[in-house]
Amino acid sequence: MTIEKEKIEAVKRGVDLLALVQSRGIDVKQNGKGWFGLCPFHDDKNPSLSINPDKNLWQCFGCGAAGDVIRFVELFDRVDFKEAVKRLSDNGLQARTPKPKPTPDPPLSAKQKKLLARVVAFYHTAFGEDPRARQYLETRGIADKSVLSAHTAGFANGTLLNVLPDDGELIGQLKGLGILNQRGKEHFYGCVTFPLYDANGNPAGIYGRRIDDAAKPGCARHLYLTGQRLGLFNRQAARAHKQIILTESVIDSLTLLCAGIHNTIPAYGTNGVTGDHLAWFKQCGVETVHVCFDADDSNIDRVKVRNQH
Numbered sequence: 001m002t003i004e005k006e007k008i009e010a011v012k013r014g015v016d017l018l019a020l021v022q023s024r025g026i027d028v029k030q031n032g033k034g035w036f037g038l039c040p041f042h043d044d045k046n047p048s049l050s051i052n053p054d055k056n057l058w059q060c061f062g063c064g065a066a067g068d069v070i071r072f073v074e075l076f077d078r079v080d081f082k083e084a085v086k087r088l089s090d091n092g093l094q095a096r097t098p099k100p101k102p103t104p105d106p107p108l109s110a111k112q113k114k115l116l117a118r119v120v121a122f123y124h125t126a127f128g129e130d131p132r133a134r135q136y137l138e139t140r141g142i143a144d145k146s147v148l149s150a151h152t153a154g155f156a157n158g159t160l161l162n163v164l165p166d167d168g169e170l171i172g173q174l175k176g177l178g179i180l181n182q183r184g185k186e187h188f189y190g191c192v193t194f195p196l197y198d199a200n201g202n203p204a205g206i207y208g209r210r211i212d213d214a215a216k217p218g219c220a221r222h223l224y225l226t227g228q229r230l231g232l233f234n235r236q237a238a239r240a241h242k243q244i245i246l247t248e249s250v251i252d253s254l255t256l257l258c259a260g261i262h263n264t265i266p267a268y269g270t271n272g273v274t275g276d277h278l279a280w281f282k283q284c285g286v287e288t289v290h291v292c293f294d295a296d297d298s299n300i301d302r303v304k305v306r307n308q309h
């Protein structure tokens with residue numbers, strides 16, 4: 001079934017992008033003609049998501065994601081084009097009044113998890129074959145091969161696109177997952193990657209750290225799949241230890257792991273302690289969480305919040 005052109009045009013024109021972004025729980029502030037908010041598609045610390053209400057288009061100056069209302073829903077809700085149009089036709093057309101109610105993301109389907117596992121395996125193979133990501137980690141003091149192998153270190157070195165068959169459906173699925181962006185390029189290109197796992201041991205997300213900061217100055221250095229943060233790194237540590245050292249990033253936890261400290265789980269950046277973390281710690285009977293973030297102001301607040309739990 002093809003979606004009628006008029007319906008797509010009606011959605012693009014009719015749905016209020018600003019209200020849509022707010023409805024997904026993103027705070028926006030006006031600055032001159034534009035509106036800005038924290039980009040949900042990368043680890044954003046300064047609002048880089050720019051929204052142009054006149055054109056009804058958005059763009060992120062950090063990770064380069066961009067598009068219209070349909071593309072926003074595709075990425076944020078992790079659905080394909082058809083479903084995004086459907087969602088917006090069903091309830092988005094009258095969205096001229098902001099309704100800041102965050103809608104939870106649907107978790108990945110079994111099919112998506114399988115595909116994600118294949119991507120993780122592909123990046124892991126590339127990590128073994130292309131030394132650049134390994135060399136980058138060595139400069140960060142992370143060189144323990146058994147640690148890297150146990151955590152399925154990967155490298156998005158651009159070879160994924162070479163092996164993809166000319167299959168529109170597969171490409172669409174990879175775009176839906178956020179592995180490919182709307183231009184069909186790799187989201188994690190140039191990153192060392194680590195899978196993030198759900199409670200059943202399936203990959204639910206990927207963390208990517210750019211290995212060459214100089215190549216694209218101003219670009220996001222820490223990347224995740226778009227939408228809600230899913231999955232944890234070194235998740236099993238909570239099962240084995242009553243005390244957990246919560247770090248700011250996967251890289252920080254890797255540093256501890258290489259030093260023989262196993263009871264560490266990272267947040268998704270300084271504001272990145274999710275319900276998944278808290279529920280998992282509780283489920284595993286973790287008694288104490290030591291917050292080990294870099295000491296700057298943004299982190300002090302976070303420590304206070306954490307101590308209330």
Ligand SMILES: [Zn+2]
Nearest residue numbers: 039042060063
């Ligand atoms: Zn972004």
